[in-house]
Structures are given as C-alpha cells and as structure tokens.
Amino acid sequence: MGEIPIKKETLVNHQPTVRPEPGNDPLVEPIHRSVKYTYPTVAEMDQLFSGEKAGYFYSRYANPTVRQLELLLAKLQDREDALATSSGVTAITNCLLSLLKQGDHVVLFLESYRPTRYIVRNLLSKFGVTHSLISIKDHEGIAREFERENTRLVLFESPTNPMTWIADFDFIIGQAKANGVLTLLDGTFAGLHNYGSYAFDLYIHSLTKYASGHGDVLGGAIIGSEEQISAIRPDYANTGAAIAPDSAYLILRGLKTYFLRFREQCENARQIALYLENHQRVKRVYYPGLPSHPDHELAKKQMCDFGGIVAFHLDGTEAQMHEFIESLRLFILAASLGSTESLVTPAKLFFATDLTAEEQKRGEIEDATVRLSLGIEDAEDLIADLDQALGKVFG
Ligand SMILES: Cc1ncc(COP(=O)(O)O)c(C=O)c1O
Missing domain, CATH: 3.90.1150.10 (Aspartate Aminotransferase, domain 1)
Structure with a gap:
C-alpha cells in the first residue's frame, strides 16, 4: 500500500505482490485464481465494459488460465475459438440453451450419451423444444427429420456410446447444410485431434475423459468459429457455465500427455x-x-x-x-x-x-x-x- 501507514489487520488484506521481471517468465503458467480484476481508472474500466479495450473483469466471464485452455482446445480441434465449461454436460446444456428457442426441433439419436437425451427430453421439452429420437444408422429417418420446417439442430456422437457405431459425416453434414440444420458433434470418444477437417458447426467435448486423462477433474468445451463462440459467450457467462481455473490448469497439464x-x-x-x-x-x-x-x-x-x-x-x-x-x-x-x-x-x-x-x-x-x-x-x-x-x- 505504498507510503500510507497501515495496521497489520489491513496488511493481510493488501498483501505484497511478487511478479517475475519481464524475461524471467515461469515455464509453467501460474493458475490465475482471482475472481476479480482491477483497473487504474474508471475510464479504463469503462473501456473494458464497452469492448474498446481487452482485459479481464470477473472470472465467470473470462479468466487467463481458462483462456489459455480455450485457445489450446480451439487449435487442437482446428477451429478459431472455444469456451471451457465446468463439465461436459454443462457444455451440452449451455450450447443447446443458447442455440434453441421455443418451437425448435432437435434431432437426437438412440446411440447417444444418456444425459444428452435427458437434457433434451426432460428439460428442454418444458420450454417448448421438441425432438425426435432415431437411430444414427437410419439415413431415411435423418433426411426426413432434417426436412421438418422447425428442425434447428442435430446433436450426435461418433463412435457412439456404448456400441461404437460410426456416424456417416458426409451424409449428415450434406443433409444438414441442404436444410439449414446446425450440426453439433460430441467428439468426446474420438478426442480433440479427430474430425477437424469436417464442416461441423460446433464441437462439444467432455474434457473429464481423454483430455485431462487422470479421472480427477471435470470439464467440458464448446468449440467453433469465432462468430459462433462469440454468439454463445454472453449466455455462457450469464448462466455460470465457466470452468474453475484450478480445473482448467489440471486439464492443461493432462493435455501435455x-x-x-x-x-x-x-x-x-x-x-x-x-x-x-x-x-x-x-x-x-x-x-x-x-x-x-x-x-x-x-x-x-x-x-x-x-x-x-x-x-x-x-x-x-x-x-x-x-x-x-x-x-x-x-x-x-x-x-x-x-x-x-x-x-x-x-x-x-x-x-x-x-x-x-x-x-x-x-x-x-x-x-x-x-x-x-x-x-x-x-x-x-x-x-x-x-x-x-x-x-x-x-x-
Ligand atoms: C459422449 C459424452 N459426452 C458428454 C459426457 C459428459 O461429460 P461430463 O461427465 O464431463 O459432464 C460424457 C460422459 O461420460 C460422454 O461420454
């Protein structure tokens, strides 16, 4: 606190700051646990709010450790941007909440992760979102369901859980594009390094699995173009979907191997x-x-x-x-x-x-x-x- 004399009760809440000099950087990035970020002036705070200036404000919106993970995930999946979430199902829920509205229809598959079916069938149905549940092998059914006027998106996996069926991407993406249907791929089983060359609109991953790799942390991701991710980010921030910095760090460490x-x-x-x-x-x-x-x-x-x-x-x-x-x-x-x-x-x-x-x-x-x-x-x-x-x- 500079020159101002302070008592010890005050000192413990205004602790000394130790930062390495420029050029003396830590090899492993520190975990940024701070929820809040400071500003020298009100004007600069205002610039940050209005988007004129880059920076951090509150870790539910963005955090440097989480951002480090997001940038890495986007690169691994060959996309521009990503949002790191508190779990894989948070990624699924947040993505669906952000993209869907009352009256929209979702195409889901029998060969999918059970909570994905739960989110659509038990939760989104309460808000007027309808769905069809068909087999990933039913190409006729996929074409039919995509042609419905209100079909907004398809969410699927490959290999599927638990029987490892493989979805036909050229067919699904082709039919989806022809009908203006968004394609969301849950790539958890295949990992982050597969499927980047396919034209999926968004990728979802549970980072709890292969990415972190040691079964000691929950995490998830939504990965896509800068435009798609920017559109979802306000919903992500305002619904509290963010991953904790400590969890993000464990996943960053896991990704090394x-x-x-x-x-x-x-x-x-x-x-x-x-x-x-x-x-x-x-x-x-x-x-x-x-x-x-x-x-x-x-x-x-x-x-x-x-x-x-x-x-x-x-x-x-x-x-x-x-x-x-x-x-x-x-x-x-x-x-x-x-x-x-x-x-x-x-x-x-x-x-x-x-x-x-x-x-x-x-x-x-x-x-x-x-x-x-x-x-x-x-x-x-x-x-x-x-x-x-x-x-x-x-x-
Ligand atoms: C394919 C798939 N997607 C999503 C999830 C959900 O991930 P999390 O447990 O991180 O919420 C799982 C978890 O098993 C999964 O297998």
Whole structure:
C-alpha cells in the first residue's frame, strides 16, 4: 500500500505482490485464481465494459488460465475459438440453451450419451423444444427429420456410446447444410485431434475423459468459429457455465500427455478387441478398428485412429456377465472413460435404462453386453485379467 501507514489487520488484506521481471517468465503458467480484476481508472474500466479495450473483469466471464485452455482446445480441434465449461454436460446444456428457442426441433439419436437425451427430453421439452429420437444408422429417418420446417439442430456422437457405431459425416453434414440444420458433434470418444477437417458447426467435448486423462477433474468445451463462440459467450457467462481455473490448469497439464496416452489406449483397445474376437464365449466384439466392425471402412475414412472403447456381447446370461465383471482384477467397475486405468461397465445398466426394450434391441445392446474403456496398462496384463475372469465364469 505504498507510503500510507497501515495496521497489520489491513496488511493481510493488501498483501505484497511478487511478479517475475519481464524475461524471467515461469515455464509453467501460474493458475490465475482471482475472481476479480482491477483497473487504474474508471475510464479504463469503462473501456473494458464497452469492448474498446481487452482485459479481464470477473472470472465467470473470462479468466487467463481458462483462456489459455480455450485457445489450446480451439487449435487442437482446428477451429478459431472455444469456451471451457465446468463439465461436459454443462457444455451440452449451455450450447443447446443458447442455440434453441421455443418451437425448435432437435434431432437426437438412440446411440447417444444418456444425459444428452435427458437434457433434451426432460428439460428442454418444458420450454417448448421438441425432438425426435432415431437411430444414427437410419439415413431415411435423418433426411426426413432434417426436412421438418422447425428442425434447428442435430446433436450426435461418433463412435457412439456404448456400441461404437460410426456416424456417416458426409451424409449428415450434406443433409444438414441442404436444410439449414446446425450440426453439433460430441467428439468426446474420438478426442480433440479427430474430425477437424469436417464442416461441423460446433464441437462439444467432455474434457473429464481423454483430455485431462487422470479421472480427477471435470470439464467440458464448446468449440467453433469465432462468430459462433462469440454468439454463445454472453449466455455462457450469464448462466455460470465457466470452468474453475484450478480445473482448467489440471486439464492443461493432462493435455501435455494427451497424445501419448491416446495412442497407447488405442493400441490396448486394438489388442484387447482381437483377443476377445477369438474367445469362444464372446459372441460379438464392437471396435471400429476391427475389420469385422460394420463401420470399419467409414471409421478408417473419418478418423486417424479408432479410440479406446471396446464393447462386446458375452455368450452367456446377465448373471454370468455380472460374475465376469466382478471377477476382473485390473478392470475397475466404474463410470466414465479415458483415464489411465482400464474400466468396465455393464452396458445396459449404465447407458440404456431410459430406452425401451425395442430401442435397446435396435441399438444392439443385450443383457450380457459389456463396455471396456482401455487405460495405459500393459496389454498382456489386461488380456490375462480378461482371460482369468472368462475362465472363472465359463470354465
Ligand atoms: C459422449 C459424452 N459426452 C458428454 C459426457 C459428459 O461429460 P461430463 O461427465 O464431463 O459432464 C460424457 C460422459 O461420460 C460422454 O461420454
């Protein structure tokens, strides 16, 4: 506080500031935890408010650590700008709230993340937004739904959860552009490095998964052109969707090893898929990297790798599937995906209880379907674990 004499009670609230001299920068950027930013004059504060001058004001609107993450995310997805949100579902909710109005129609898919269906079916329906729920493989249905006068946007994933179907981008984007429908891709399963060359209007990601990679932080992103992101930003700021700077920092740190982890996870998934495909008590394996996957050619065309998720049907009952999961020692029974450790989930229970039996059947989710999310452990250890658990259940 300069020359003014102050008491210690005042001092602890006006602490000394220590900043490195220019040219003596920290290699790792500091975490900017401050919620508030200061101005030397009221005129400069006013310039910031009117957009005449760049700067920070309040961290719900923007924050340097969060901005660092946003700039990196935009580059990874080959787009101009991004908004980092407190979770993946915040990104979905914020994007939909910002883009939709009463009377608009949304096209959704049976093969999608369950909370995405919840947001549209349970929440947005209260505000007069309608939707159709069809299969990602139903091209006739997609063309029909896009032609509706009030269809505003389509939101989809690829590979889909949990069965790893691949959406046909040329078809969906082509039909959407012809009908003035916005395309929103949730690219969580494929990661931030895939799909940048496709003309999607907006990308959504859960950064909780591959981006952060260690299962210790929630985060999400909306990525697109400068124009699209600027249009959403006021809604993002005024609804409190921002990610906390500490979380943004953990994701920035996680991203340093993103490519190493993703490559290893893909390779583990490939080896595990091959092992399962050759096991006599496995009825069918779903991994886009397997030539036997119905969408393998499409995946090869659209992706630069095939992801870390493998689904399969055990040739057994639901009870045997539970016993199998409980017999695994390295694969952990837990939600989520994309962490360094391998996870296992019973597909129907985790992902499809809001779907009718008929819808589950169309999505090829059976009673004994299992989803694996591969980590970065040694592939031989993972195969040995699957082998001992299968042996225990089926002898
Ligand atoms: C495809 C997909 N999108 C979005 C989300 C939501 O992410 P978050 O848990 O960060 O809210 C998930 C989470 O599993 C997901 O799998």
